Amino acid sequence: MGKLFSAKNKEVFSAPISMNNPVTVQVLGICSALAVTSKLEPAIVMGLSVTIITAFSNVVISLIRKTIPNRIRIIVQLVVVAALVTIVSEFLKAFAYDVSVQLSVYVGLIITNCILMGRLEAFAMANGPWESCLDGIGNGLGYAKILVIVAFIRELLGSGTLLGYNILNYDAVKEAGYVNNGLMLMPPMALIIVACIIWYQRAKHKELQEND
Amino acid sequence: MNALRKYLDRIKPNFEEGGKYHAFRSVFDGFETFLFVPNTTSKTGTHIHDAIDSKRIMSFVVIALMPALLFGMYNVGYQHFHATGAEGGFWEMFLYGFLAVLPKIIVSYVVGLGIEFVVAQWKKEEIQEGFLVSGILIPMVVPVDCPLWMLAVAVAFSVIFAKEVFGGTGMNIFNPALVTRAFLFFAYPASMSGDAVWVSGESIFGLGKTVDGLTAATPLGIAKTAECPAFSWDMVTGLMPGSIGETSVIAIAVGAVILLWSGVASWKTMLSVFVGGALMGMVFNAWGPDTAIAHMPWYEHLCLGGFCFGAVFMATDPVTSSRTENGKFIYGFLIGAMAIIIRVLNPGYPEGMMLAILLMNIFAPLIDYVVVENNISRRAKRAVSNN
Secondary structure, eight states: OTTTTOHHHHHHHHGGGTTTOTTTTSOOSHHHHHHSOSSHHHHHHHHHHHHHHHHHHHHHHHHTTTTSOGGGHHHHHHHHHHHHHHHHHHHHHHHOHHHHHHHTHHHHGGGGOHHHHHHHHHTGGGSOHHHHHHHHHHHHHHHHHHHHHHHHHHHHHHTSEETTEESSOOHHHHHTTOOOOGGGGSHHHHHHHHHHHHHHHHHHOGGGSOOO | OHHHHHHHHHHHHHHSTTSTTGGGHHHHHHHHHHHSOOOOOOOSSOOOOOSSOHHHHHHHHHHHHHHHHHHHHHHHHHHHHHHHTOOOOHHHHHHHHHHHHHHHHHHHHHHHHHHHHHHHHHTTOOOOTTHHHHHHHHHHTSOTTOOHHHHHHHHHHIIIIIIGGGTSTTTOSSOHHHHHHHHHHHHOHHHHSSSSSSSOOOOBTTBSOOOTTOOOOOHHHHHHHSOOOOOOTHHHHTOSSSSTTTSOHHHHHHHHHHHHHHTSSOHHHHHHHHHHHHHHHHHHHHHOOSSTTTTSOHHHHHHSTTHHHIIIIITTOTTTSOOSHHHHHHHHHHHHHHHHHHHHHOSSOSOOHHHHHHHHHHHHHHHHHHHHHHHHHHHHHHHHHHO
16 A cells, blocks of 8 residues: 555645646646536536546556557547546436536537646556556546636626525625626636636745746 | 925935835825926936826826816716706706716725735835826716726726736736726626616715616617617717716817827827728618618717717727827727627627727737838838839
8 A cells, every 4th residue: 555655646646736737737628617617516517527537538548558559549548538528428417417408518528628638648648557547536636626616706706606505695685785796607707717826826836937 | 386395305214215104105106206207317228208207198188088077977967857857056966976976986096096006015116107097087987876896896806907917007908997897897787788877866965866766778778779869969068878978079079189289199099980980880871780770870879878988088098009100090990990880780788889999909919010010011122122
């Protein structure tokens, strides 16, 4: 067990969640971060789906990495990811139909998520299955973390609810003059919130700032 | 004046490094340079000096805005007294409007300058003067019923995200006053458009009278939903519902004369906005879809809504508009044309001036680039043919 959770493996798992976050540091997967974060529930489901798919595709590709001919590796990776995406999509349709409808095409579009292909190319093609699994889960959770933060802010300020439960839409609040912010439900605000997270993270960690 | 100068000189050491009010250095500096033109000059490099500094330019714009603002205050009162049927003379109407508009001006300045002071202190820079103008423009482009807290949120958003993140005054891509309006427009559409926000139905300190559920549509709103209103002189004088400062063509024309006379605004931008709007209006009159707003005569398009206000005070903003002389024609023309296109073709928005200017703000650098490159290649060709 000692080897399984060595310091290096812990680093592989935790770096993408904070200091090497795929969304805020590598700026990948932005499109789906804009599209599915107007409500908290789809954002959580989306984050979990991406985590599962990244983890499993990383493991599968890592297992067969030595037998994949280099020239057609992208096609092989795509087939693996597409199979996993289809499984997750069917699973959601069967057990969480409402969320699946809300996410609509974005579940299928996980296949084009840059984080997935990025991890396969950069990590799974060169590392063993266990490390790849940790890396996949770490990156998926790093992505999910940003999605949940953005969706939390957008749903609370835009709709006045959280996970569909009423937080701000009471008569007393309306009497006081409060109105939900419609701009929060539009994609531009997701970009601005992601930018604020990046701003905060870089202000806090000087090593992330580029020298120009 | 001398007494003031002496007083400032006496308290100045308190604000310098090590003084007891050092934390308010930027505030002191801001006020000092607002009252007196600084006599310091740069010590290194080659600089071109102008006798006028940007605080003085901003003061000219604020003076040019005064006629539209004062008329806007009167119009707020006039609309209220007419819609509610309350009795009142000129001064009561003006006082009512003054009391309705004043809180908006205060909120806009307090929030905007507050953020500027904090940023200036934090970055150890001087206070930037750009907000002097934005702060007065913002209350003039919102409807009278816009709640103060919304205005405060929008001003904060605009100053931080449209201005400070780009590097402050002079570095912004978008006009901060228009970003404030766009934020309000998209975030709180119910408080920024429709029929219920343009005329205040509340009495203030016993002036006027409170009427619930008062509605009054702007002429553009009527043209959008019902039929095109006939031209009347109220559209020129400005006695019609609308955002606070935008209604009166005459008051804005006075402002335009001040801006052009002082050389702050470019006549090229201003003129081409009107030309673009008029031409596009005629195009829609001739070939447009069969809707009321497409049949609206071009001169009515120019008088109504925020067209004049945008053309004179927003499109000519020296920071966000094109800087090349030929570019100003293209930039202005496209703003005018785009504003009418959005008005006529977009079913959701009766007004297009705000979106047109914001859109062209993005393209201003591109227009400049094309004009400069074009000039370079033209002269290069001439040099070749002369040899």
